Amino acid sequence: MTYVKVCPLADVPADGALAVEVADTPVAIARSGEELYALNDICSHAEVSLSEGEVYDGTIECWLHGSCFDLRTGKPTNPPATQPVATYKVKVEDGDVYVSLGSDD
Numbered sequence: 889m890t891y892v893k894v895c896p897l898a899d900v901p902a903d904g905a906l907a908v909e910v911a912d913t914p915v916a917i918a919r920s921g922e923e924l925y926a927l928n929d930i931c932s933h934a935e936v937s938l939s940e941g942e943v944y945d946g947t948i949e950c951w952l953h954g955s956c957f958d959l960r961t962g963k964p965t966n967p968p969a970t971q972p973v974a975t976y977k978v979k980v981e982d983g984d985v986y987v988s989l990g991s992d993d
Contacts, residue, residue, distance in 0.1 A: 891979060891986035900924065900985065905948060907939040910987050915976060917985055918943050918959055925959040926978040926987045933969035 894908040894917065905918040907929050914929035916939035929939050931950040938957065941949040947956040947965055955969035962972040977988040 889977065889988045889990040891977070891988045893984050894987050895985050897924075897980050897983050897985050903943050905939040905941070905943055907937055908987070910976075910989055913989055915987055915989075916948065917978065917987070918948050920944075920946055920959055923959075924978050924980060924985065926976040927957065927959065927962050928973040928975075930973070931955065931957075931969060932964070932971040932973050938973070 892910050900906045900917050900919045905916045908915050908917055915926055916929040918925045920943055929937050931938050933955055934952045936952045938948050938950055941951040946959050949956045953968050956965045957973055958965055962975040979986050
């Protein structure tokens with residue numbers, strides 16, 4: 889599995905998200921409490937950037953129509969979204985955030 893360095897950890901806001909790109913894939917790096925998550929940055933309902941939404945209670949909310957997505961699974965927790973967004977592996981090394989788009993463990 890290949891990890892790509894995407895940003896310094898300090899750039900990811902507390903209880904917020906940051907938009908990055910990995911191999912032409914838009915990715916939202918979200919911080920909820922002490923945990924860090926990576927998921928596809930495009931809402932499955934309205935095709936807008938999830939990283940511009942609010943992060944709270946382990947979810948990220950699409951700013952346009954209010955659908956929330958579980959940061960761990962990418963599954964929507966309320967309508968209007970019905971399809972999940974992809975989640976990715978994320979790790980922190982030496983103060984930098986790395987993401988892998990691969991599905992291998």
